[in-house]
Amino acid sequence: MKNQEKKFKYDRWLLYPYLFLSVIGILMVYSASANITQSSVSSMSPLNYLIRQSGYFLIGLFLVYLFAHLRFDFLRQGKVTNSFFLIVVMMLIFLLFHGKAVNGASAWISLGPINIQPSEFAKLAITLYLARILAKREEKMKPSWRNLAPYFKSIFGPLCLVGLVCIIVFFQPDTGGFLSLALITIMIVAISGIPWVIGVSTVVFLFLLAGGAIYGILDLYNKHILSKLPYQILRVIAFADPWKNSSSSGVQLTNSYFAINNGGWFGVGIGNSIQKHGYLPEQNTDFILSIVAEELGIMTVILILIAIFMIIVRAMILAIRSRNNYYSMISIGVATTFFIQTVFNVGGVTGLLPITGVTLPFISYGGSSVMLLSIELGLLFHISNLDRIRRIEAKVAIDDKKN
Numbered sequence: 001m002k003n004q005e006k007k008f009k010y011d012r013w014l015l016y017p018y019l020f021l022s023v024i025g026i027l028m029v030y031s032a033s034a035n036i037t038q039s040s041v042s043s044m045s046p047l048n049y050l051i052r053q054s055g056y057f058l059i060g061l062f063l064v065y066l067f068a069h070l071r072f073d074f075l076r077q078g079k080v081t082n083s084f085f086l087i088v089v090m091m092l093i094f095l096l097f098h099g100k101a102v103n104g105a106s107a108w109i110s111l112g113p114i115n116i117q118p119s120e121f122a123k124l125a126i127t128l129y130l131a132r133i134l135a136k137r138e139e140k141m142k143p144s145w146r147n148l149a150p151y152f153k154s155i156f157g158p159l160c161l162v163g164l165v166c167i168i169v170f171f172q173p174d175t176g177g178f179l180s181l182a183l184i185t186i187m188i189v190a191i192s193g194i195p196w197v198i199g200v201s202t203v204v205f206l207f208l209l210a211g212g213a214i215y216g217i218l219d220l221y222n223k224h225i226l227s228k229l230p231y232q233i234l235r236v237i238a239f240a241d242p243w244k245n246s247s248s249s250g251v252q253l254t255n256s257y258f259a260i261n262n263g264g265w266f267g268v269g270i271g272n273s274i275q276k277h278g279y280l281p282e283q284n285t286d287f288i289l290s291i292v293a294e295e296l297g298i299m300t301v302i303l304i305l306i307a308i309f310m311i312i313v314r315a316m317i318l319a320i321r322s323r324n325n326y327y328s329m330i331s332i333g334v335a336t337t338f339f340i341q342t343v344f345n346v347g348g349v350t351g352l353l354p355i356t357g358v359t360l361p362f363i364s365y366g367g368s369s370v371m372l373l374s375i376e377l378g379l380l381f382h383i384s385n386l387d388r389i390r391r392i393e394a395k396v397a398i399d400d401k402k403n
Helices: 012-032 046-069 078-098 118-141 148-170 175-190 196-221 230-240 251-263 288-321 325-350 367-402
Strands: 100-102 105-111 114-116
Touching (some): 012 367, 046 367, 078 105, 114 367, 118 148, 118 175, 118 367, 148 175, 288 325, 288 367, 325 367
Antiparallel strands (some): 100 105, 105 114
């Protein structure tokens, strides 16, 4: 095998969608932020949002490069994965008592001009933690129907810790973050080598058990956390009948409908949105897709969704083709993250699902989401390159045998 073929190559099925989404995201964050200053939601100008989102993109590029070239032997070390997991857990616990409240959820840690959302990094922490634990257990025990009891005994503790993280996020309250973490966990456990029905049932049971315990503790010692939950109920009410509550809890969804209708197939032109001028809240974050639809049209929305699903499908292909279960579980975790965020965001914007506050990958404004997804994309680039080299080596070996 030639040295040239061993050189790192970026997977074009991941690279092109990533660059397309990032460019559209930067442009639309700038356009969608035009009226935020006037509506007194933020003191930042549209130019400030443009500079920040561009900065997040550059940081993301660096993270993509770093994790694409990072040795996975380093990531698989218990002290690295466990330390990262512990740091995320500590930040999440801190949020329960001292987090910055935004839209009813104490999900942000404020560091001056920067807000960090730990639940975003919890997605990566759970993916790496479970992939390492489950891959290691599978190598040692080869789970089957005959040895399910000892196998579950060995992973019961780690699953309880993951369940604890998910429940903490739920009580911030961050419903979208909780559902994302829960589904990532379920998907990774489902492909870990054990009978998936038993694995998924166990995870769901542990979540319910941990949720009941934490609810009881909070009810006794910290009732102000539970008082935030009605905010989530209002979102469900708005989902059920947005027009009946169009001036209150349904204001986001009804104005989202107007924006999508205004845009039609090809949009009214970038910068010409009506709904961003004080009508549609969260126009540069949760509901930026509505502004994209209004200004650039449904056709651009379709292109965005195609680009995202190209990344998801590529991650799934890498998971299936990989000969290493650790790589497969990471790929599935990344694919699930992109899929859940896209489905929840698009579902919320169109009224097909209740609003969860989940951002659209690389399109919505926000540093935490961009950095998380960039790291995960870097991991996919690494796995893709290893897969490419393995397939080349296999082809060379077959050709040598023929000769």
